[in-house]
Amino acid sequence: MPRSVAPWETSQELLVKAEDRTNPSYGHKPDERPAEEYLKYGVINLDKPAGPTSHEVAAWVKRILKLGQVGHGGTLEA
Amino acid sequence: MTGVLPVTLGEATKVVQALLYSGKEYVCLMKLHGDVQENHVKRVLKEFENAIYQRPPLRASVKRQLRIRRIYYLDFFEMDRRNVLFTVGCEGGTYIRKLCYDVGEVLGCGAHMQELRRTRAGPFVENESVTLHDVFYSFTEWQESRDEALLKKFVQPMEHALALVPKIYVRDSAVDAVCHGASLTAPGVLSLESGISAGSLIAVFSLKGEAVALAKAVASSEQILDINHGVVANVERVLMPRSTYPKCWKSGEKTDE
Numbered sequence: 619m620p621r622s623v624a625p626w627e628t629s630q631e632l633l634v635k636a637e638d639r640t641n642p643s644y645g646h647k648p649d650e651r652p653a654e655e656y657l658k659y660g661v662i663n664l665d666k667p668a669g670p671t672s673h674e675v676a677a678w679v680k681r682i683l684k685l686g687q688v689g690h691g692g693t694l695e696a
Numbered sequence: 697m698t699g700v701l702p703v704t705l706g707e708a709t710k711v712v713q714a715l716l717y718s719g720k721e722y723v724c725l726m727k728l729h730g731d732v733q734e735n736h737v738k739r740v741l742k743e744f745e746n747a748i749y750q751r752p753p754l755r756a757s758v759k760r761q762l763r764i765r766r767i768y769y770l771d772f773f774e775m776d777r778r779n780v781l782f783t784v785g786c787e788g789g790t791y792i793r794k795l796c797y798d799v800g801e802v803l804g805c806g807a808h809m810q811e812l813r814r815t816r817a818g819p820f821v822e823n824e825s826v827t828l829h830d831v832f833y834s835f836t837e838w839q840e841s842r843d844e845a846l847l848k849k850f851v852q853p854m855e856h857a858l859a860l861v862p863k864i865y866v867r868d869s870a871v872d873a874v875c876h877g878a879s880l881t882a883p884g885v886l887s888l889e890s891g892i893s894a895g896s897l898i899a900v901f902s903l904k905g906e907a908v909a910l911a912k913a914v915a916s917s918e919q920i921l922d923i924n925h926g927v928v929a930n931v932e933r934v935l936m937p938r939s940t941y942p943k944c945w946k947s948g949e950k951t952d953e
Binding site: 621622623624625626627628630631632633634635636637638639640641644645646647648649651653656657658659660661662663664665666667668672675676678679682683685686687688689690691693 | 697698699700701702703704705706707708709711712715716718719721745746757766767768769785814816817818819820821822824825826827828831832835838842844847848850851852853854855856857860862867868871885886887888889890891902903904905906907917920921936940941942
């Protein structure tokens with residue numbers, strides 16, 4: 619049977635409908651957000667250590683960074 | 697269990713929805729309960745590629761009903777007596793503990809999962825991950841020096857979490873309406889990625905590459921490219937704060953007051 623394709627093994631094509639410019643006075647490119655905002659709209663690709671649960675690890679990050687809210691994408695359970 | 701765990705900070709917590717269902721990749725050490733020939737193990741592992749039926753294990757965080765999960769690839773790596781090492785790429789929500797058990801049943805000798813390490817969660821990969829120590833160290837350094845390069849060492853913009861979600865890029869003038877929860881209509885669309893079908897989760901992006909919202913498409917990429925009016929996607933989760941961009945729509949006349 620042929621191997622199925624994982625989402626990260628495909629690439630999408632960009633289809634252009636119309637052209638326009640963006641006004642630099644509004645918003646920021648994600649990499650150019652001011653530091654506080656950069657953190658608040660950020661994600662950490664964390665290498666979870668063995669032992670603590672995903673929830674505990676997320677809570678530690680929250681405490682280290684002194685942030686109000688922290689979540690994690692997909693509990694690392696088997 | 698160790699490995700890639702994307703942790704979303706503050707407002708970025710809203711993107712977890714897109715990550716939960718994203719595909720995962722693991723390296724797994726499976727322990728067999730009897731002696732089996734290597735070729736037999738390889739052959740049985742291949743049988744588990746593509747769609748499999750799986751009932752979540754006793755200790756699971758979801759309802760234990762039979763579901764279909766997609767195994768994108770299951771690559772045998774090496775075997776030493778009863779220890780089998782393999783890599784598996786699979787749909788979100790696949791239980792590897794259960795997969796090992798089922799492989800053991802097919803082999804006839806029984807098996808269990810000995811160790812597991814996640815090497816990918818959607819767009820997040822193992823060789824770009826940071827440890828808790830890195831986070832603590834870089835954050836403390838940043839607090840003293842305010843050098844933003846230190847933040848970039850361990851935090852990525854939430855847009856990266858949406859790298860595998862098909863995107864629709866919209867005009868500046870459409871951004872604030874979407875931030876207020878309005879459906880995205882065709883005139884606001886500038887470009888879009890192929891592969892969108894009606895009902896699929898998409899991300900609405902600004903021309904600056906900022907995530908505006910997560911939405912459900914109501915038409916396919918090709919259809920959206922063709923039409924000039926009407927709703928294109930319904931907003932599910934707004935990611936950008938309102939009034940980041942100017943309001944560009946006219947309020948209707950208040951007739952019922």
